[in-house]
Amino acid sequence: MDGIHDLGGKQGFGPIPIGDNEGFHHDWEERMWAMARCGILPPGTAIDQFRHGLERMVPTDYLSFAYFNKWCANYFMFYLNAGTFTNDEVLNGHCDTPSDPAKTLSLDQVVAAQRALVTDFSEPTDAQPRFAIGDTVTTKRRITANHTRLPGYARNAAGTVITHHGAHLLADFGAEGIHQAQHLYTVSFMATELWGEDANPIDTVTLELWESYLV
């Protein structure tokens, strides 16, 4: 879907807040990030479902909420969807019937757990790749999937394949809960192809694109 999250190339935003150098400003931001490290979303929630959940936020909230406030809203959404908590529990901020407390992990254990979070998104496939390094490819003009990783600014544009990553889990399907891989390429576009003559003619913009994004 062409949601508000697809910000690449949108104009009118003004200067980058370059002085805003810290990852976190407030304790609640650190705690939201920390909770998100704990693997406590409803079992089986795929990363692309999490991203798509954020994309389905109320658009004005998406633009105005602090980053981790969006995550918080998304957690509530997933928990309500799965029935982990009732509506009343979410509004009250407490469980009606508390459960046994979870086991506590030490600092060393979470550092080890972080290391174990490394994830391989590639999958073997029998499908032959349609493209090879050096090929000129053109992106699709229209996307109909609920979730896509082909940004609006890079549609109907010609680029060059510079890397073939083998097959990776397709984000479009992941958002639907379908575990299926497709050939993934890194495609380099001349900046002038995307932005016209104002761009510097030697500059490039490079994206990872799945095969079904290419004509």
Next chain:
Amino acid sequence: MAKFDSETAAKIHRHLHSHLPSDPALRVKALESLVVERGLVSSETIDAWVEAYSEQIGPMRGAQVVARSWLDAEFKARLLENAGDAIKDFGFEGNATGHLIAVENTDSTHNIVVCTLCSCYPFSILGMSPSWYKSAQYRARAVREPRAVLAEFGVELDDNIAVNVWDSTAEVRYIVISQRPTGTDDLDEPALAALVTRNSMIGTDRILSAGET
């Protein structure tokens, strides 16, 4: 898992928009109370993750990787071939480094990384991303006018230095390897790592200082 449907997600978000308190601190506190009371995680485990990301997992990791690439040609070759494997030398693999690519600045090229669709970032080697990286301004502008963005960061580039913008749209993540500053021949790996800025590994810094020497 429970059935996840795009339209239902949007409907629940609209409900939350109308009913949750607006203060994010209160919202996150409510979320933490719920997950702790439900026995999904303990508050002490959340404390431990906060500590891990404030003390151990941060840009000092990436800086060490860059410094070693300057000192060890064999390591640098492996890093440019498969960065996700190379950082295992340090035990730095983890969240969002399963498909890591190192891109190298040269006299004639400059690399800059963005995620226009969300805010993807190689957390396990760079820690939490700076707020500006997650801002709408950076996500919107870095792909379209990277030279103007770089100028705001104080990086002025000649027209004959090519800018390569890497928009991480899949699960591939990037780290930029800056050029080693001149006048650092005598420095060891920790001293070199101290010169590597977080922004240089994202690509919003280019000329590293040789330090106080």
